[in-house]
Amino acid sequence: MNEIKQRGLWGLLGFSSALSSFAAIAVGLLFGFFLLLIANATDAAAGFRTLITSGFSDLKSMGQVLYFATPIIMTGLSVGFAGKTGLFNIGATGQFTVGAYCAVFVGVRFSFLPGLTLCLAALLAAMLAGAIWGSIPGLLKAWLNVNEVISCIMMNYIGMYLVNYLVIQTIYNHRHNASMNVLSNANVPRLGLDRIFRDGNIVSSANGGIFIAILAAIAMYVILEKTTLGYELKACGLNKNAAQYAGISAKRGIVTAMVISGALAGLGGALLYLSGAGKNIDVVDVLAQEGFNGIPVALLALNNPIGIIFSGLFIGYMTVGGFNMQLYNFSPQVVNMIVAVIIYFSAFALLVKGFIQKLGQREKQSGKEAGGE
Amino acid sequence: MDYIIEMNGITKKFPGVIANDHITLQLKKGEIHALLGENGAGKSTLMSVLFGLYQPESGVILKEGNAVKINGPNDATRLGIGMVHQHFKLVHNFTVLENIVLGVETVKHGLLSMEEAREKVVALSRTYGLEIDPDAPVSDITVGMQQRTEILKMLYRENEILIFDEPTAVLTPQEIAELMKIMKNLKEQGKSILFITHKLNEILAVADRCTVLRKGKGVGTIEVAGATKEGLSEMMVGRKVSLEMAKSDIDPGAVVLDVRELTVKNKITGKNLVCNVSFSVREGEIVCVAGIDGNGQSELVYALTGLLRAENGQVFLRGKDITRATVRERGNRGMAHIPEDRHKHGLVLDYSIAYNMVLQHYFEPAFQRHGFINYGAVYAYAAGLIEKYDVRCGQGVKTAARSMSGGNQQKAIIAREAEREHKLLVAVQPTRGLDVGAIEYIHERLLEERGKGKGILLISLELEEVFSISDRILVIYEGQIVADLDPKSVTYQELGLYMAGSKRKEGAS
Incomplete structure (x- = not known):
């Protein structure tokens, strides 16, 4: 019995880890409800119901959940992968942005590529750009011992301004102060998802990107758990000294981890702007939110790649709910606050996890003792 | 009362x-x-x-x-x-x-x-x-x-x-x-x-x-x-313990490790941590570096094992200059290393005992194919070592190293290092923090290694250990080897004077 239970999804996630994440979510939602009460007591209940249920209210909303979740699953994987190897990749935003630019550039300019190959080329370009952008903090850390957090933050700004400049120089649409539309065959195929997830005639932005994100998560799981590379990278992350002692090159490990992490974030950028939802890169001096959202997504899942799929979907779900809450005159920022609280508590998730494990042990203990006596 | x-x-x-x-x-x-x-x-x-x-x-x-x-x-x-x-x-x-x-x-x-x-x-x-x-x-x-x-x-x-x-x-x-x-x-x-x-x-x-x-x-x-x-x-232990190690006489063979005028500097202060040290270790010989903690032992070992760059001098392993070799190259050439700090260097505590057993082997063909780890082989190998070296771990090969007792963690490291293809074993305070039973066990293993003709460099702070198992004693004081002594002809007191730096043998480097 127990074994069957352990082998399921819960086992993969680690039951106590998942439970602790749920506890964090519950506390965050409760706090969110209080926020709504303070903001507008009469509509709080209705607004909260919208927040909780509207992601599931119809198929179109569910499609939107998938659409919003796709890029943040990717950045979540990026942050999570780095986290597993002991690095804090706060530079996912920058990698995301340069990835997005390269994808869009290919999507606009490489008209000579036929059909699907254009989309593939754009995705590859994005991964490559993200990888390069991630490799720089990695190299700096490995060879010059520069803290990756600082260099990542700098790379975020460099990336943002560079992309703004390049968009204006190469693929600028004056009327919208944004990038030009990509060719239609550059977009990730919708695979009929838009036809499933629709509300009457209004289609959702759901597309095949979600499958790419899920594949990426599975790939990350396989790399970390099944390969020698994952073994090395995790050893570096868990105990750098022991890794060095064993002859594993920590320097190479750091760079490799940042390259993979950057590629994941870059792919996320491509999946957002090649979604066919008519989204363009706006020329504004704001760091891409999707990159930062990767941090809570990874945290909430305790860096577990399979968990990240679910936490990404959850944050996407909340985003849709927050959007619909505007019906009751709540600003969508309230959702950001609720998500922030959830994240805040997910930092306690580890603590809660320890508590749950202890509880479990005690139960087992008392069970054993009772059985023995 | x-x-x-x-x-x-x-x-x-x-x-x-x-x-x-x-x-x-x-x-x-x-x-x-x-x-x-x-x-x-x-x-x-x-x-x-x-x-x-x-x-x-x-x-x-x-x-x-x-x-x-x-x-x-x-x-x-x-x-x-x-x-x-x-x-x-x-x-x-x-x-x-x-x-x-x-x-x-x-x-x-x-x-x-x-x-x-x-x-x-x-x-x-x-x-x-x-x-x-x-x-x-x-x-x-x-x-x-x-x-x-x-x-x-x-x-x-x-x-x-x-x-x-x-x-x-x-x-x-x-x-x-x-x-x-x-x-x-x-x-x-x-x-x-x-x-x-x-x-x-x-x-x-x-x-x-x-x-x-x-x-x-x-x-x-x-x-x-x-x-x-x-x-x-x-x-204390509940059974008879042999305190005196029965040590057979072995004629040391060829030189395994040869250290020539090795100097290690502190990168920040520029102070010499290891200064102009020369010595050699031969097959079937336990050479012990004795000294009070903090006299350059750790740095000496780091330089020998490749964790720290030597400033000057040369290290030869079986005749080949390894002064600039990587940790893995040294390992492949026949160096095994029981580190001083089993938590810092010896184990990845959050890895299972099986993962830890292959820390230097995971990339070998026996344990992986096309970059994918063959967990069956890893677990089987680890189970063999656990059995052979009597490592006690609650949940078998999947036990987290962190959850094991200090003595069993040390046994696991010794099992791993002793099973490596090696000619030289560098053992740094292998019995630190262990109880009499475990110490006896580890000393037996070290003597067994010696019997197999391996060269052993033992770094120890415990004088009893120094006297009971070593064939030669090198005393380190402020980064220098101040004496090369025969344990049979030196007393505790004399050794103590060398360790405290108040005595120094002429002719020692």
Whole structure:
């Protein structure tokens, strides 16, 4: 019995880890409800119901959940992968942005590529750009011992301004102060998802990107758990000294981890702007939110790649709910606050996890003792 | 009633273990009472109960016949119980005097008045023969003086019951002799001493009575007069233990490791940590580097094993220059390494024991194919080592290294290193923090390696270990090898003088 239970999804996630994440979510939602009460007591209940249920209210909303979740699953994987190897990749935003630019550039300019190959080329370009952008903090850390957090933050700004400049120089649409539309065959195929997830005639932005994100998560799981590379990278992350002692090159490990992490974030950028939802890169001096959202997504899942799929979907779900809450005159920022609280508590998730494990042990203990006596 | 402290029938349970099972410890006034037991026997738990850090499930503590309840260290201090911890609790940038009065400062009008305190400290140090310099910063004084400072801290607080937790672990032979004298002195002045240790010689030298714990149970309390080392160790471990290692004579073979004028510098200060060191290790030979902790042993090992760049000099492994080789190249050439710090270097604690067993092998064809680890092979290999080396781990090969006891972690490392294809074994304090049973086991393994014709470089701080298994002793002092000695013709005292830097052999590098 127990074994069957352990082998399921819960086992993969680690039951106590998942439970602790749920506890964090519950506390965050409760706090969110209080926020709504303070903001507008009469509509709080209705607004909260919208927040909780509207992601599931119809198929179109569910499609939107998938659409919003796709890029943040990717950045979540990026942050999570780095986290597993002991690095804090706060530079996912920058990698995301340069990835997005390269994808869009290919999507606009490489008209000579036929059909699907254009989309593939754009995705590859994005991964490559993200990888390069991630490799720089990695190299700096490995060879010059520069803290990756600082260099990542700098790379975020460099990336943002560079992309703004390049968009204006190469693929600028004056009327919208944004990038030009990509060719239609550059977009990730919708695979009929838009036809499933629709509300009457209004289609959702759901597309095949979600499958790419899920594949990426599975790939990350396989790399970390099944390969020698994952073994090395995790050893570096868990105990750098022991890794060095064993002859594993920590320097190479750091760079490799940042390259993979950057590629994941870059792919996320491509999946957002090649979604066919008519989204363009706006020329504004704001760091891409999707990159930062990767941090809570990874945290909430305790860096577990399979968990990240679910936490990404959850944050996407909340985003849709927050959007619909505007019906009751709540600003969508309230959702950001609720998500922030959830994240805040997910930092306690580890603590809660320890508590749950202890509880479990005690139960087992008392069970054993009772059985023995 | 002549017992100053009695702990009667103390039971303390933790989830899964009974740390103390009806233990009785009775300390007479004015005696030195040794508390002997292996790691995990329950000594620390018992002391924590005495200090009120744990509340026992059952049992009572009596102070001079009256039951007392100890809810925390403050209660213990009030009852006159003081402790010198194994790792000193001193503020390094304070002076000796400031450390002694810390927490019980004499204050006048809200300002410190140190003069009163100074007089009291000086008087105390004279009475008990505790030589200190009250104005020296703790960071500048010797370990011995730091310990005397700790003792004065207890005396300053007028503690009657003094607990010494493994006090000799950090001392040279001379300092140990000094400490023994101090302890006897304290006893004569009417203090009662509880002496926690697993060194049998010291018990025989100073203690009046000895209580032995084994696996959470009290084995008994005996008069030390008339006791023998063998008897004590048998009580402690529960079986006969051979203290003298039977060592066969082996003619050392070819040179395995050759170190020539090796120098390692501190990157920041530019100070020489290892200075112009030359020596060699041959097949079938245990060469021991003896010295007081912090004299360059760690850096020497780091340079030999590839964790640190040498500034100057050369290292040859089986005739090949490996001065600039990577850790893995050295390993492939035949170097195995039992590191000093099993938590920092030896193990990835959050990896399972199986993962740890292949830390240097995971990339070999036997354990992977096309970059995918063959877990079946890894688990089978690890299970074999666990069986062969009798590593005890609760959940088999998937046990997290973190959850294992120190002794078994060390066994796991030894299993891993001994099974590597190697010609040279660098073992750094392989018995640190282990109990007699485990030490015996590890020494047997080292001698077995020697018997197989491996060269062994042993770095040790334990003189008994140095004498019982080494073939040659190199003494390191301030980064230099100051003597190359034969253990058969040198005494503890002489070795101590070399270690303290007050003697130096002509001709040594």
